[in-house]
Amino acid sequence: MTYEPEQLGQSKSDLASRLRELRKRAGLTGDRLARRCNMSQSQISKFETGKKTPRLMDVERILRALDAPPEVLADVLALARIANTEWQDKRSSRRRGLEKRQIELAALEAEYTELRYFLPSMITGLLATPEYVRASLTHSPGDVSTTVARKLARQAVLYDTSKHFTFLLTEQAARWAIVPFPAMAVQIDRLVSLSHLPNVRLGVLPVGAAMPRGPMNTFTVYDDRLATVENFTGRLVFRDSRDIAEHRAVFDQFERLALFGDVARQQFADWAETYRVDL
Numbered sequence: 001m002t003y004e005p006e007q008l009g010q011s012k013s014d015l016a017s018r019l020r021e022l023r024k025r026a027g028l029t030g031d032r033l034a035r036r037c038n039m040s041q042s043q044i045s046k047f048e049t050g051k052k053t054p055r056l057m058d059v060e061r062i063l064r065a066l067d068a069p070p071e072v073l074a075d076v077l078a079l080a081r082i083a084n085t086e087w088q089d090k091r092s093s094r095r096r097g098l099e100k101r102q103i104e105l106a107a108l109e110a111e112y113t114e115l116r117y118f119l120p121s122m123i124t125g126l127l128a129t130p131e132y133v134r135a136s137l138t139h140s141p142g143d144v145s146t147t148v149a150r151k152l153a154r155q156a157v158l159y160d161t162s163k164h165f166t167f168l169l170t171e172q173a174a175r176w177a178i179v180p181f182p183a184m185a186v187q188i189d190r191l192v193s194l195s196h197l198p199n200v201r202l203g204v205l206p207v208g209a210a211m212p213r214g215p216m217n218t219f220t221v222y223d224d225r226l227a228t229v230e231n232f233t234g235r236l237v238f239r240d241s242r243d244i245a246e247h248r249a250v251f252d253q254f255e256r257l258a259l260f261g262d263v264a265r266q267q268f269a270d271w272a273e274t275y276r277v278d279l
Contacts, residue, residue, distance in 0.1 A: 011082040016050035018076055019062060023048070026066045036065035056080050056240055081240050089234035098140055102150035109157045112222040116166045116251050119173045120215030123187065125151040126158060127167060127194060127202075132187045135178045158200060166201040168254050170215055174204060174271060181275040188272035192265050203258030204267055212253060221248050 023033050023044075030048070034041040039061070046052035047062070054062070059080040063073050093101050109115065109126075117124055125133055133151050137144040158165060174191065177184045195202040205211065219229045227238040227247040238244055259267055 011079055012053055013050050015053070015059075015076070015079050015083045016048055018079060019054075019059070020048040022063070022066050022068060022072070022076070028066070033062065033065060037061045053083050053239070054080065056084065056242070081242075084239040085243070086237040086239075087234060088237060091233075093234075094141060098137070098144065098147040099150050102147060102154060106150070106154050106157070108222060108226070109154065109163075112225070113163050114223050115163065116221040116248075117168065118215070118217075118219050118251055118254065119167060119169045120218060121170070122173055122176055122178070122218075123169065123191070124167070124218075126155055126165075127191060129183070129187045129190055131179050131183045138178075158194065158197060161199045164199050164201075166203070166251075166255065168203045168205065168251065168258050170205045171207045171271075174268065177275070185272045185275040188268050188275070192268045192272075195261075195265055195268075201260060202264060203255060203260045204264045205254060205258050206267060209257065211257065213250070215254075219247055219251075221251060224248055 023030065026033075028036075030044045031041045034044045037044070037058075039058075043052070044062075047054045047058070056077060059077060060073075063076055068076070117126075122136065123132060125136070128136065128151070130148065130152060133148050134144070137147060140147070157163065169191075174188060175184070179187065191202060194200055205215075217229050217231060219227060221227045221244065224244055225239075227244045229236045229238070229247070238247070258264075
């Protein structure tokens with residue numbers, strides 16, 4: 001299924017209208033439909049007014065309760081899948097202020113307990129040194145001091161032992177030198193240090209190892225309830241359980257092939273040493 005970014009905003013209201021229309025066409029009140037679906041009437045009302053976006057399984061239950069024909073079922077489920085996907089473009093983030101994005105990320109990190117990061121190209125802010133963080137914002141407009149400070153403040157969540165983090169980095173991500181070589185050595189040393197935290201698993205996928213697929217995009221999976229995928233122009237936010245499950249499956253596949261523990265730490269140490277040798 002393909003769609004334009006502007007569809008992602010409109011689809012939620014379209015889905016609400018379509019569900020309301022189908023219920024009325026079936027001659028059911030919201031209360032009767034709720035009983036058929038084993039849902040509350042207030043939940044049905046929120047779905048039909050757009051106050052709450054239903055999950056795909058909710059939409060399936062509603063459509064089956066309405067005896068929707070197969071072609072309607074397919075059409076509305078496609079609309080529901082779009083409604084459960086959000087496009088966040090970087091231009092809008094910059095207009096709102098990059099520091100606000102850090103507040104949003106901090107909220108996600110506070111809400112979820114199992115966080116998985118697939119990092120094929122660069123080191124993420126949670127693992128970065130101050131110099132690396134500032135360098136990663138080089139192409140951002142305006143004064144980035146507040147954004148840098150908030151990125152660094154977010155790192156405190158790594159020490160919350162009620163949460164569990166798994167980071168998978170490719171060799172390119174670990175070695176991509178966006179800062180001078182001495183600073184890269186320090187950055188890689190920080191990866192080694194953080195890998196000793198009891199609630200942090202830090203794995204690496206070195207070049208030369210056989211891999212079943214290419215590392216397409218940076219992505220994060222939160223508690224198997226949310227997945228975000230990043231590219232140069234923005235990010236996609238997936239709430240559809242099938243999209244989340246697919247990203248989780250990709251993550252698990254790479255995780256099984258990654259180096260962890262002392263083996264990974266030795267690999268990082270060797271890479272850090274190459275930057276010191278090249279001074």
